[in-house]
Amino acid sequence: MWVAIVNYRSAKLVEDCLRSLALERAQFPGFQVVVADNASGDSSVAVLRELVEREHWSTWVRILALEKNGGFAYGNNRIIELAMAASPRPDAVLLLNPDTYIRPGALVELDRFLREHPKAHLLGSRLEDPDGTPQHSVFRFHTILGEFEGNLRFGPLSRLLAAWRVAPPIPTQACPAEWLSGAALLVRTEVFERVGLMDESYFLYFEETDYCLQAARAGFRAWYVPASRVVHLVGGTSGVTLRHERPKSRPRYWFESRRRYFVKNHGRIYAALADCSFAISQALWAVRVRLERRHDPDPPGLLRDFLRFTLGFGSASGATHAKPRAPTQA
Secondary structure, three states, X not given: OEEEEEEOOXXXXXXXXXXXXXXXXXXXXXXXXXXXXXXXXXXXXXXXXXXXXXXOOOOOEEEEEOOOOOOHHHHHHHHXXXXXXXXXXXXEXXXXXXXXXXXXXXXXXXXXXXXXXXXXXXXXEEEEOOOOOEOOOEEOOOOHHHHHHHHHOOHHHHHHXXXXXXXXXXXXXXXXXXXXXXXXXXXXXXXXXXXXXXXXXXXXOOHHHHHHHHHHHOOOOEEEEEEEEEEEOOOOOOOOOOOOOOOXXXXXXXXXXXXXXXXXXXXXXXXXXXXXXXXXXXXXXXXXXXXXXXXXXXXOOHHHHHHHHOOOOOOOOOOOXXXXXXOOOO
């Protein structure tokens, strides 16, 4: 097994992640971790290389300094290329966020499931808060109806559209999935052989959704494995999606990634209908928030930024054009 970690100015988080991996690595012959630094421009590479030397981890940890900040897929692809060229080639590569650390036995459970279920090709761990509260990490593919239900959040309609809900109730048992969070995603190398690398046109967000869809279309199956538990400090690197406070405005690259996903996989007409579904349901939600004086968990100015960055008109509410602080999964 290989582990791929993409870093951008989050060396301390990477250190904590590596320390959790160090406790289990001895159980896996040939275990390797590669940390790809996406041109952080700070002391990350030096700090991490000094850590590896100090802890005598050089036999199983490699720090790869990349020349540009190419995003989550770009950083992972450079590691996957190394894994595919290795001799012997690993059976699987675990994509792991720097803002995670694994619970004891997490890798063992993934490895056991992989060996016992030869037709399971992509495995997702249970993501959770430090106190053990589970997070959504198993999803359905995005659809027009899913966009409407997810933004409107109206009880009777949500029950009617439950089969299209992108984030269904969190399962307690292992089960098939449509797509899984890239924060802790194990992929058999045979998937990379047939499907190829991740799409680097996504800077951040929707790249793992897209990859799971390409894998599914190629006949590969994804499974959620809650026995493998991984703590995810949501938003610890990107600052976009936060668990216990209202998130910041969505950056432009989120809207660009969403738009690319729909156009690439369903065509421009379907994407336009999905855009209409998003805009109408967000507008109705905004009305409900005002009339019912509801708490709004959405990023500020979400609808205005959607109109600006997806449909090309209106004024943005402060969403940035710049690339994110950290090109890793939120």
